[in-house]
Amino acid sequence: xxxxxxxxxxxxxxxxxxxxxxxxxxxxxxxxxxxxxxxxxxxxxxxxxxxxxxxxxxxxxxxxxxxxxxxxxxxxxxxxxxxxxxxxxxxxxxxxxxxxxxxxxxxxxxxxxxxxxxxxxxxxxxxxxxxxxxxxxxxxxxxxxxxxxxxxxxxxxxxxxxxxxxxxxxxxxxxxxxxxxxxxxxxxxxxxxxxxxxxxxxxxxxxxxxxxxxxxxxxxxxxxxxxxxxxxxxxxxxxxxxxxxxxxxxxxxxxxxxxxxxxxxxxxxxxxxxxxxxxxxxxxxxxxxxxxxxxxxxxxxxxxxxxxxxxxxxxxxxx
Amino acid sequence: xxxxxxxxxxxxxxxxxxxxxxxxxxxxxxxxxxxxxxxxxxxxxxxxxxxxxxxxxxxxxxxxxxxxxxxxxxxxxxxxxxxxxxxxxxxxxxxxxxxxxxxxxxxxxxxxxxxxxxxxxxxxxxxxxxxxxxxxxxxxxxxxxxxxxxxxxxxxxxxxxxxxxxxxxxxxxxxxxxxxxxx
Numbered sequence: 001x002x003x004x005x006x007x008x009x010x011x012x013x014x015x016x017x018x019x020x021x022x023x024x025x026x027x028x029x030x031x032x033x034x035x036x037x038x039x040x041x042x043x044x045x046x047x048x049x050x051x052x053x054x055x056x057x058x059x060x061x062x063x064x065x066x067x068x069x070x071x072x073x074x075x076x077x078x079x080x081x082x083x084x085x086x087x088x089x090x091x092x093x094x095x096x097x098x099x100x101x102x103x104x105x106x107x108x109x110x111x112x113x114x115x116x117x118x119x120x121x122x123x124x125x126x127x128x129x130x131x132x133x134x135x136x137x138x139x140x141x142x143x144x145x146x147x148x149x150x151x152x153x154x155x156x157x158x159x160x161x162x163x164x165x166x167x168x169x170x171x172x173x174x175x176x177x178x179x180x181x182x183x184x185x186x187x188x189x190x191x192x193x194x195x196x197x198x199x200x201x202x203x204x205x206x207x208x209x210x211x212x213x214x215x216x217x218x219x220x221x222x223x224x225x226x227x228x229x230x231x232x233x234x235x236x237x238x239x240x241x242x243x244x245x246x247x248x249x250x251x252x253x254x255x256x257x258x259x260x261x262x263x264x265x266x267x268x269x270x271x272x273x274x275x276x277x278x279x280x281x282x283x284x285x286x287x288x289x290x291x292x293x294x295x296x297x298x299x300x301x302x303x304x305x306x307x308x309x310x311x312x313x314x315x316x317x318x319x
Numbered sequence: 320x321x322x323x324x325x326x327x328x329x330x331x332x333x334x335x336x337x338x339x340x341x342x343x344x345x346x347x348x349x350x351x352x353x354x355x356x357x358x359x360x361x362x363x364x365x366x367x368x369x370x371x372x373x374x375x376x377x378x379x380x381x382x383x384x385x386x387x388x389x390x391x392x393x394x395x396x397x398x399x400x401x402x403x404x405x406x407x408x409x410x411x412x413x414x415x416x417x418x419x420x421x422x423x424x425x426x427x428x429x430x431x432x433x434x435x436x437x438x439x440x441x442x443x444x445x446x447x448x449x450x451x452x453x454x455x456x457x458x459x460x461x462x463x464x465x466x467x468x469x470x471x472x473x474x475x476x477x478x479x480x481x482x483x484x485x486x487x488x489x490x491x492x493x494x495x496x497x498x499x500x501x502x
Contacts, residue, residue, distance in 0.1 A: 029483075036485050047490045056490050071486045079493040083486055090472055090493060095465065101476045156483075165484055181487050210473065235477050241469040251477040260474040280463050281491055283471065298474040 021121040025128045028142050029117045031163030032156065038062050039164055042195065043135075043186035044074075049179040049281030061191045068196045080199050091202050098202055101210045120255045123147055123230040124154075132157060134166040135183045144256070149173050150228055150305045151257050152282055162188060170282040172302065179281030208243045217248055222263060225312030228305060230254045252309070259299030259309055266292050277303055291315035321353045328357055468492060 065085040080091040090099040129141030139157035157167035170178040215238040235251035247264040286306040297310040343350040471492035
């Protein structure tokens with residue numbers, strides 16, 4: 001009930017108080033994209049969801065193809081992620097595993113190019129908000145209010161000088177915070193190469209390759225029925241999960257939020273699949289069985305949206 | 320307090336006076352006892368058919384037995400506040416008042432119920448029953464497992480937000496929250 005009300009209220013407010021996306025706000029979004037790509041920086045940020053927080057360290061060294069980037073989780077087991085160009089390596093000490101992922105098909109690279117920013121205004125009202133200090137930087141707020149209840153809203157705080165994103169908050173239909181990233185410390189400037197080395201302990205860990213390859217799912221008989229308004233398909237691939245599980249993955253996006261639909265055969269699985277919804281901050285995961293296959297929908301969208309897209313997945317024996 | 324509860328039952332309190340007795344009913348066993356006793360008296364006087372006297376306890380026990388729903392965490396619910404809204408129409412009949420007590424116990428679950436609504440119950444009955452949990456202090460949630468983490472990492476690779484926020488958002492995919500309980 002309160003959700004419906006919230007959505008109504010949101011629509012009313014969006015339609016009435018700030019009906020228009022302003023060019024200045026779009027300009028700020030472009031500035032953030034630029035900064036993310038071109039700035040080198042090191043910093044510490046806190047991720048909050050529900051009543052939980054987790055602190056991580058991040059370092060980015062600008063360069064060709066996005067440069068090099070490293071994320072280290074500082075709480076609990078020292079998990080690390082290293083990205084070099086299009087290759088992503090996740091170092092997971094609990095299972096002594098390195099997961100290697102590739103954005104192999106450059107056409108499929110879903111980076112939102114600055115010239116595509118304007119397209120976001122189809123699904124969000126983008127406006128400038130107040131100015132606030134975050135981690136010692138004077139920041140400008142940019143609000144993205146969704147035009148329907150299929151996606152979340154966002155408030156972004158970017159350094160007024162460089163455009164570096166210092167804080168990002170995801171909001172649900174009621175305007176409550178779903179999750180938040182906040183830098184507590186940030187240093188913009190050159191980062192030495194040594195800061196971006198893989199963890200030494202990882203030698204000898206098991207390496208799992210995603211082995212991404214293109215695939216045609218409709219030819220195999222799969223169909224995602226009515227797709228979500230405002231979302232378009234950007235990726236359709238075959239890949240491995242845990243080395244042994246081949247899965248198909250389709251990715252839909254509205255330019256900001258993404259939804260992945262995974263399809264994999266149930267044959268040969270030792271444990272029964274868990275059917276239902278799980279969530280983690282703004283991420284919702286919906287699992288369902290279709291024609292002896294497991295369909296897993298993962299998206300940074302409201303639970304109803306992953307359910308909706310998941311429920312339209314169909315299989316028809318190809319002729 | 321008993322005077323106030325009696326006045327509350329008779330609908331003699333102004334809206335700004337409702338908070339105090341309702342708060343008391345939420346926490347004070349003696350106030351609840353008075354509430355029940357007054358209704359019993361009223362029922363006897365009016366000749367209303369009686370419900371079994373352990374009705375509330377049984378309804379509450381049954382609710383605890385209910386399987387937990389899987390879904391995003393419902394926001395914290397304060398039953399007295401909902402109850403306050405409910406009061407004017409509910410006080411008239413004593414049976415309705417008993418229902419109120421049962422309803423108050425039910426409130427935290429009722430908030431979670433709408434999560435079920437979007438699930439299409441078509442040929443693939445979706446969802447959602449998994450664990451038996453005490454309704455109040457154990458929010459229902461299907462935990463992220465090591466297996467789920469694989470999907471999150473695979474998904475994150477293709478998120479357009481990466482180009483807005485760098486890799487910070489990967490933290491969700493490798494969060495301790497999504498870690499297996501054992502290696």
